[in-house]
Amino acid sequence: MSKDRLSSFSHYAAQQELLRERLHLILATLHPLLRSDVQQALEEKGKLLYQPDKSISLALPTGNWALLPLLIAQYVNPFIDDAVVSSVGVAIECFVCALDLLDDVEDEDQTPVVQKLGVARTLNVSTTLLMLAQQALLSLAQQNIPSDRVLFLLDTLQTSTLHATAGQHRDLLAEQRPAEDMTDEECIEIAAGKAGAIMRLACLMGALVADADKILCVQFSEMGELLGIAHQLDNDSHDLYYLLQGQTSTEDAVHPGTVTESVKSDLARGKKTLPVVLAAHSERILQENAAGADEDSEEHKAALQEGIITTWGICLLYRDRAHDCFQKIEAQKPVASPLRILLGFE
Amino acid sequence: MEEQQIKDFVHRVSSDETLRQELAQDPDSVIMREGFSPRVAQIVARLVPHLAFGDSSSTAPTNPWWQR
Numbered sequence: 020m021s022k023d024r025l026s027s028f029s030h031y032a033a034q035q036e037l038l039r040e041r042l043h044l045i046l047a048t049l050h051p052l053l054r055s056d057v058q059q060a061l062e063e064k065g066k067l068l069y070q071p072d073k074s075i076s077l078a079l080p081t082g083n084w085a086l087l088p089l090l091i092a093q094y095v096n097p098f099i100d101d102a103v104v105s106s107v108g109v110a111i112e113c114f115v116c117a118l119d120l121l122d123d124v125e126d127e128d129q130t131p132v133v134q135k136l137g138v139a140r141t142l143n144v145s146t147t148l149l150m151l152a153q154q155a156l157l158s159l160a161q162q163n164i165p166s167d168r169v170l171f172l173l174d175t176l177q178t179s180t181l182h183a184t185a186g187q188h189r190d191l192l193a194e195q196r197p198a199e200d201m202t203d204e205e206c207i208e209i210a211a212g213k214a215g216a217i218m219r220l221a222c223l224m225g226a227l228v229a230d231a232d233k234i235l236c237v238q239f240s241e242m243g244e245l246l247g248i249a250h251q252l253d254n255d256s257h258d259l260y261y262l263l264q265g266q267t268s269t270e271d272a273v274h275p276g277t278v279t280e281s282v283k284s285d286l287a288r289g290k291k292t293l294p295v296v297l298a299a300h301s302e303r304i305l306q307e308n309a310a311g312a313d314e315d316s317e318e319h320k321a322a323l324q325e326g327i328i329t330t331w332g333i334c335l336l337y338r339d340r341a342h343d344c345f346q347k348i349e350a351q352k353p354v355a356s357p358l359r360i361l362l363g364f365e
Numbered sequence: 366m367e368e369q370q371i372k373d374f375v376h377r378v379s380s381d382e383t384l385r386q387e388l389a390q391d392p393d394s395v396i397m398r399e400g401f402s403p404r405v406a407q408i409v410a411r412l413v414p415h416l417a418f419g420d421s422s423s424t425a426p427t428n429p430w431w432q433r
Contacts, residue, residue, distance in 0.1 A: 203368065301376060325379040328415050332371040335408045 027357040038085045041105035067112045085112035090358040091225025107228045110155035117148035179220035186212020194289040198299035206293040210251040218247030242344035252334035255292040256327045294326035378416045389417035
């Protein structure tokens with residue numbers, strides 16, 4: 020590990036501690052029984068309260084949804100108050116965790132937290148997290164943030180939520196449509212509405228709370244959306260790749276079955292990810308036939324392989340466009356390693 | 366449109382054995398001949414091992430933190 024990377028990980032650890040303290044303060048307001056369930060959701064892999072097995076990897080820091088707006092705010096204003104940036108970070112962490120839980124339930128994914136809590140409690144935890152996200156933002160009014168800026172941050176969160184739910188709804192409705200009726204553009208729009216909207220929000224909130232000018236806010240927003248789309252396409256192509264190869268991912272190695280089962284569930288539900296839609300176009304294979312007799316045919320596998328490679332290429336395209344935005348941001352002021360590494364640009 | 370250029374090229378290579386062999390032997394010439402923008406050319410170059418040789422190492426897992 021390079022010196023820059025090592026020093027960035029020390030920086031992450033300090034900021035994560037700050038974020039956890041703020042999160043515990045907010046969680047302390049909950050009834051103990053509810054708090055216990057909410058904590059379980061926030062202790063899932065990658066979440067802020069996750070306790071990683073140190074022997075597994077140093078390359079997978081936790082709570083990065085909270086770190087992203089925090090580091091962006093510190094980039095815009097290095098003197099910004101810790102309590103302010105950690106409140107915004109915690110708001111994003113709670114918001115993303117809430118949407119993840121809803122996504123699990125809507126997709127009928129049997130994730131560890133859904134298995135532990137059951138559907139009803141999972142939904143209630145999600146509602147709680149959405150309210151906690153708003154509460155974390157409202158708390159800024161007590162930290163000398165002007166009330167009009169607090170209101171604007173809340174409005175931004177609401178707008179992004181509506182954008183993300185619209186994307187999710189289109190994704191759910193697409194399950195009922197034949198893959199060959201879907202266009203590539205629709206798949207990208209859905210990715211933009213889901214992952215793109217969430218990453219856009221995380222970046223924009225960091226810039227907004229630090230009172231960045233309009234141009235910088237737009238640049239961070241655009242970079243976030245492009246990165247979100249790229250990440251979604253990366254995930255879709257790799258998930259399908261593993262399934263096609265009959266392999267398990269590194270995630271499966273840590274939590275056996277997690278990714279593979281989730282991808283199988285996506286296919287069974289008829290999720291129209293870009294590689295699946297491209298494969299249907301390429302070989303006129305309908306998604307509903309994926310589980311039929313042809314699924315083992317060489318033609319079907321070749322079409323899926325083509326869809327995977329094309330999706331990966333388009334993912335690289337979006338990543339490159341995001342990098343263009345990043346360079347415009349950096350032209351104004353150098354970006355320190357912790358943020359650069361978190362965004363994947365180092 | 367850059368997306369369409371990538372899509373069309375991958376489809377052509379996937380369905381044309383001659384082009385696939387040519388790409389394996391001399392990727393730079395093939396990419397130059399296609400007249401891609403610098404960005405698309407750079408991306409296609411990264412896809413070459415997978416397109417021409419079926420090399421899976423280029424799609425190694427990235428373990429993105431934004432996906433659980």
